[in-house]
Amino acid sequence: MTLPKTTAELRALDAAHHLHPFSDTKALNAEGSRVIVKADGVWLTDSDGNRYLDGMSGLWCVNVGYGREEIADAVSKQLRELPYYNTFFKTTHTPAIELAAKLAELTPPQFNRVFFTGSGSESNDTVIRLVRRYWDIKEKPEKKVIISRRNAYHGSTVGAANLGGMAPMHAQNVAIPGVVHIAQPYWWGEARQGETPDEFGLRTAQALEATIDALGEDRIAAFIAEPIQGAGGVIVPPATYWPEIARICRERDILFVSDEVICGFGRTGKWFGCETFGTHPDLLVMAKGITSGYMPLGGVMVADRVVDVLLEGGDFNHGYTYSGHPAACAAALANLAIMQREKLVERVADDIGPYLKARWSTLAEHPLVGEAPMLGMVGALELTPDKAGRRKFPEVGKVGTLARDFSFKNGLVMRAVRDRLIIAPPLVLSHGEADELVARARKTLDDSWTELKRWGWVG
Secondary structure, eight states, rough: OOOOHHHHHHHHHHHHHHOOOOOOOHHHHHHHHOEEEEEBBBBEEEEOOEEEETTHHHHHHHHBBBBBHHHHHHHHHHHOSSSSSSSTTOOOOHEEEHHHHHHHOOOOOOOOEEEEEESSSHHHHHHHHHHHHHHHHHOOOOOOOOEEETTTOSSSHHHHHSSSSHHHHHTTTTTSSSSSEEOOOOHHHHOTTTTTTHHHHHHHHHOOOOOOOHOOGEEEEEEEEEEEEETTOBOOOOOHHHHHHHHHHHHOOEEEHHHOOTTTTTTTTTSSSSHHHHHHOSSSEGGGGTTTTOOOOEEEEEEHHHHHHHSSSSOOOOOOTTTTOOHHHHHHHHHHHHHTTTTTTHHHTTTHHHHHHHHHHHHSSHHHHSOOOTTTEEEEEEOOOOOOTTBBSSSSTHHHHHHHHHHHHHHHHHEEETTTEEEETTTOOOHHHHHHHHHHHHHHHHHHHHHHHTTTTTT
């Protein structure tokens, strides 16, 4: 086969053979894929030489930025020594041992053991198995129901997609028994008229208690939630929300699962989002930032009180070929070493996080922006034709897509969720790059406003 060289040739080959995730393949092939060929720091370069500031850290994952030789060297060294071996059959290997110990050191004190997976989706499928096995061993097999939230994202395998509350995914036949969804803490989009954020936060949290009572505590196995809903649109809960959720979980005989696939490894200014919001999970789900995306790896941290029960249950008949893959574990160890040496978590809390937030917040003044929340290194822009009335556009998602496309033209990667633009840049973003990010986001808003005026959608 002749190797493709031009962008047109690459796009044609991609269209002929590649089914993309979460895509309308027919429409994408007609438009042509964007072909990324290299990256360094927080910058991407495509096959035509265009540069983009990566405001999404790849897919929420490249926390330490691109081009880290230490991680590449660690993977290369491991591939030469032991490229692969499984952790089944009474066997282990050094990278998995060392990473498990490091994760026990970095996670909250209730966690001392990890079950390795290959991704966040696999981790959340594992959660379903762990939770239900736990209650079976405790001789409470009727406790099968897992409560999640509408508009939550927990992955796209069948189990994980069912845990999530994304309507378009559920519409494509992912349903399994025993998962129910409650309201999300999305004040801007779902609060009642005149309801303050604090009032809304309490009311939304109490939906968990009401659902437990309605279904019966003897049937509820667990509650799963992201500290900040990521793919749902960067929904930062009101201040009253998580303390009330923590109270409910503490008082009820259910497990609490914190999905840290996005919020983990420094994104919120702590190592994990549960620490930022003061919750105490029994299971902690991780992936993405554990390797900064350099290799696929995930895991579930299991609290000691859960482990103690599982140890009495004999075999846990669950696992993956690549659980604790040695090269992926080597990548994670090198990545975490960088984060600790460069104090990136502290930097998010004390330096770049506050700096970016202060500049991002100025975008709330734009006539197209209803709110501009940011916590740590994750933020959003709610696009609206009417700030005061919190009104939505007549065709949900059309304006978000318009603005996202303008963003790419302006050399900034932002993601659109409904009519909400979201960012989660690498934790190594410099002050100058933060200024550039905000300037390009403002240009995107201006371009979108001009086009919407042409449509007659804004005044």
